[in-house]
Amino acid sequence: QTKSAVLGLNDCGKISLFLPKMAYDQESGLIPDTVILGSTNSYYVEKLLGEGGYGVVARCMNVDTEEVVALKMLREYIDKEDAEREVKSLCKLKQLDADTHNVVKFIEHFEYKGRFCLIFELLDLNLVHYMESRDWRPLNAAEIRPIAQQMLVALEGLQNIGLVHADMKLDNIAFVDLSLSQFFKVKLIDFGCAIEVSELSESNTIQMTGYRAPEVIMGLPLTEAVDMWSLGANLAHIFLGEPLYPDESEYEQLRIMVHCQGMKTPDTKAFLSLLKQLLHMDPKKRITPSAALRHRFITMKHLFVNTGFFIRYREQAQFLMRRCDLRMTDMDICTSSKVLSSNKASTSHDDTEGSTDASEASASHDDIEPAKISWIKQTKACKMMPQMS
Numbered sequence: 001q002t003k004s005a006v007l008g009l010n011d012c013g014k015i016s017l018f019l020p021k022m023a024y025d026q027e028s029g030l031i032p033d034t035v036i037l038g039s040t041n042s043y044y045v046e047k048l049l050g051e052g053g054y055g056v057v058a059r060c061m062n063v064d065t066e067e068v069v070a071l072k073m074l075r076e077y078i079d080k081e082d083a084e085r086e087v088k089s090l091c092k093l094k095q096l097d098a099d100t101h102n103v104v105k106f107i108e109h110f111e112y113k114g115r116f117c118l119i120f121e122l123l124d125l126n127l128v129h130y131m132e133s134r135d136w137r138p139l140n141a142a143e144i145r146p147i148a149q150q151m152l153v154a155l156e157g158l159q160n161i162g163l164v165h166a167d168m169k170l171d172n173i174a175f176v177d178l179s180l181s182q183f184f185k186v187k188l189i190d191f192g193c194a195i196e197v198s199e200l201s202e203s204n205t206i207q208m209t210g211y212r213a214p215e216v217i218m219g220l221p222l223t224e225a226v227d228m229w230s231l232g233a234n235l236a237h238i239f240l241g242e243p244l245y246p247d248e249s250e251y252e253q254l255r256i257m258v259h260c261q262g263m264k265t266p267d268t269k270a271f272l273s274l275l276k277q278l279l280h281m282d283p284k285k286r287i288t289p290s291a292a293l294r295h296r297f298i299t300m301k302h303l304f305v306n307t308g309f310f311i312r313y314r315e316q317a318q319f320l321m322r323r324c325d326l327r328m329t330d331m332d333i334c335t336s337s338k339v340l341s342s343n344k345a346s347t348s349h350d351d352t353e354g355s356t357d358a359s360e361a362s363a364s365h366d367d368i369e370p371a372k373i374s375w376i377k378q379t380k381a382c383k384m385m386p387q388m389s
């Protein structure tokens with residue numbers, strides 16, 4: 001804790017750390033118009049961009065190359081061990097191509113006056129800022145799709161390198177450049193809580209309340225599926241314009257909103273179908289990133305129906321996806337007339353509901369005590385997931 005830190009509720013109703021401006025500048029060590037000397041590069045601090053419990057982030061310019069970057073200086077009270085863990089996760093992240101996997105590009109790190117400094121590519125507003133700028137007016141399914149697809153690709157990449165983000169929240173999804181034509185191009189940021197999947201244990205209290213997977217709350221064995229749950233809760237948040245959890249009745253709210261306001265278009269149904277599988281109570285049955293990328297909400301197979309409305313809607317939906325320049329093999333296939341005929345003879349690949357990876361992964365519960373299994377079953381029965389279908 002810092003001397004002047006105050007905990008309070010932010011605009012989203014979440015607990016945040018507030019620091020008075022002047023003390024914050026001094027404490028962060030990031031004072032505009034000063035230069036931070038790194039081991040190989042020096043950075044001119046232009047302006048402060050954001051802050052969190054772990055660090056303060058500023059827009060900086062590499063004095064030699066004039067490259068504009070984001071510098072995150074970890075707070076004074078962060079243990080060296082924790083700082084080194086974040087650096088270790090970021091080094092591991094370098095195994096992925098940051099642009100194709102939609103994760104922030106990590107450039108370098110160094111210590112400055114005993115504080116860890118991490119240098120990243122400069123990104124734009126995060127999803128909280130963006131939603132605030134539109135008064136939390138919900139995004140529609142077509143707008144959510146490119147964000148969902150990119151985050152699934154990111155989580156698939158993390159799964160491949162055995163890393164769990166463990167802090168998927170709207171603050172940690174940032175636009176690449178809102179002023180560019182790639183409007184919905186986003187990246188996953190903040191690997192401060194990331195953990196190797198092999199190091200996950202039941203005692204880990206990871207993820208933020210509201211995005212926390214049930215197995216974390218219940219102290220059950222954890223896997224990378226925790227990130228998929230959080231992604232589901234995040235997508236529901238931007239679809240509703242308000243958080244889905246922790247109040248479970250908000251789940252009912254989602255159902256009623258969709259039902260009463262006539263929003264249950266085929267695309268909304270497809271979105272809810274994916275959401276249901278992301279928010280599966282049982283992590284072993286929760287959909288995987290690769291299966292989710294084949295879900296019809298992402299591939300848009302269900303939109304390839306020959307009616308005037310759908311043609312226009314589909315064109316808009318495809319436009320939003322193309323603007324992000326996504327790796328859309330399935331979607332590209334969908335653009336051909338092949339899809340119209342293949343719709344008739346539906347395959348199991350484009351909609352994974354109740355099939356493929358999700359159900360195959362439903363293996364045994366041998367490693368969970370019987371009492372816990374029965375508890376989960378009861379909880380599952382109480383959940384309103386089935387009502388969403």
Ligand SMILES: Nc1ncnc2c1ncn2[C@@H]1O[C@H](COP(=O)(O)OP(=O)(O)OP(=O)(O)O)[C@@H](O)[C@H]1O
Nearest residue numbers: 050051052053054055057070120121122123190192
């Ligand atoms: N690469 C970047 N480009 C632009 N802005 C960034 C970048 N990285 C972070 N930010 C901004 O700084 C804020 C804080 O960054 P970050 O989430 O990494 O800090 P943190 O202390 O780990 O946060 P938390 O307490 O939420 O875990 C972000 O919400 C974002 O607004």
